[in-house]
Amino acid sequence: DSGVTQTPKHLITATGQRVTLRCSPRSGDLSVYWYQQSLDQGLQFLIQYYNGEERAKGNILERFSAQQFPDLHSELNLSSLELGDSALYFCASSSRTAGGRKETQYFGPGTRLLVL
Amino acid sequence: ILNVEQSPQSLHVQEGDSTNFTCSFPSSNFYALHWYRWETAKSPEALFVMTLNGDEKKKGRISATLNTKEGYSYLYIKGSQPEDSATYLCAFISSGSARQLTFGSGTQLTVLP
Numbered sequence: 001d002s003g004v005t006q007t008p009k010h011l012i013t014a015t016g017q018r019v020t021l022r023c024s025p026r027s028g029d030l031s032v033y034w035y036q037q038s039l040d041q042g043l044q045f046l047i048q049y050y051n052g053e054e055r056a057k058g059n060i061l062e063r064f065s066a067q068q069f070p071d072l073h074s075e076l077n078l079s080s081l082e083l084g085d086s087a088l089y090f091c092a093s094s095s096r097t098a099g100g101r102k103e104t105q106y107f108g109p110g111t112r113l114l115v116l
Numbered sequence: 117i118l119n120v121e122q123s124p125q126s127l128h129v130q131e132g133d134s135t136n137f138t139c140s141f142p143s144s145n146f147y148a149l150h151w152y153r154w155e156t157a158k159s160p161e162a163l164f165v166m167t168l169n170g171d172e173k174k175k176g177r178i179s180a181t182l183n184t185k186e187g188y189s190y191l192y193i194k195g196s197q198p199e200d201s202a203t204y205l206c207a208f209i210s211s212g213s214a215r216q217l218t219f220g221s222g223t224q225l226t227v228l229p
Binding site: 033044058092094101105107109110 | 147148150152158159160161162165167205207213215216217218219220221222
């Protein structure tokens with residue numbers, strides 16, 4: 001158990017709908033990263049937050065957005081869903097300690113999204 | 117676009133065999149290289165974080181080496197056991213980035229009893 005929690009574990013929805021995925025980082029971790037694992041691609045970085053602020057964006061679609069709240073949990077919002085958005089969505093957290101070159105990112109169990 | 121490649125894509129070995137696989141990454145702007153072990157239906161589990169050229173890390177029967185000048189890392193498993201069956205992912209972090217991981221596609225290892 002990495003200490004990172006994600007809900008829900010599974011989500012089935014229809015095209016055009018909107019869903020929210022939730023992530024609680026490890027206690028004390030300030031950074032949250034979101035990754036997407038599609039069937040035909042490896043793990044792709046979507047977006048990172050650090051202590052409530054957006055730090056970096058990767059291959060995140062405009063239909064997707066995220067935020068990190070004062071209690072450091074994060075939500076990934078996916079809207080106008082398409083079939084191709086079906087994937088496993090992971091969040092990871094890290095502490096970003098000083099000299100954090102060796103910091104590890106700890107992954108949650110993922111949310112499996114199926115868009116029908 | 118950062119290119120992180122892993123080979124082989126999949127590997128079947130007999131229990132007790134030793135094995136190794138490769139991760140290739142850009143040799144410029146190196147910051148760190150991570151190895152993860154990902155079992156089916158679980159989340160990726162961190163194995164090693166490697167930061168210096170020549171680094172060697174070991175955890176039980178698993179070890180890894182790093183060559184940042186030529187842009188590769190090897191992961192070795194000595195005396196493979198069925199419980200070692202998993203996908204092994206490497207992930208590269210470039211300097212100047214916000215520390216996000218760029219993953220390779222993984223090596224899927226199956227250890228046959």
